[in-house]
Amino acid sequence: MLGELKRYKHVIGLTLLVVALVAGFIRFNGDRERFFAMVLGQIWFGQAVYNYLRDGWVTIGPGGMSPEDDPMHRAVLAGVAMFLYMLVFFLF
Numbered sequence: 001m002l003g004e005l006k007r008y009k010h011v012i013g014l015t016l017l018v019v020a021l022v023a024g025f026i027r028f029n030g031d032r033e034r035f036f037a038m039v040l041g042q043i044w045f046g047q048a049v050y051n052y053l054r055d056g057w058v059t060i061g062p063g064g065m066s067p068e069d070d071p072m073h074r075a076v077l078a079g080v081a082m083f084l085y086m087l088v089f090f091l092f
Helices: 002-007 009-026 032-053 071-091
Strands: 058-060 063-065
Touching: 002 009, 009 032, 009 071, 032 058, 032 071, 058 071, 063 071
Parallel strands: none
Antiparallel strands: 058 063
């Protein structure tokens, strides 16, 4: 299954970006701080998922995991990033 996800890594990355922007514009109610916090939060966590799929440096915050690190730890970090992406999407 991971091979299938990695095969469509660019489509998934673009989808995460477009969903963040579209959801931000749909939920925009005049509060610019909320809008930018929601969009930037989703882009921040979405880039970690995308970088995991493209075997790049997976980062959340100041630290991260390089491609040479343990694959299971990288997968857990990407899973946490996807969870946080969804959390920002549904609750923000």
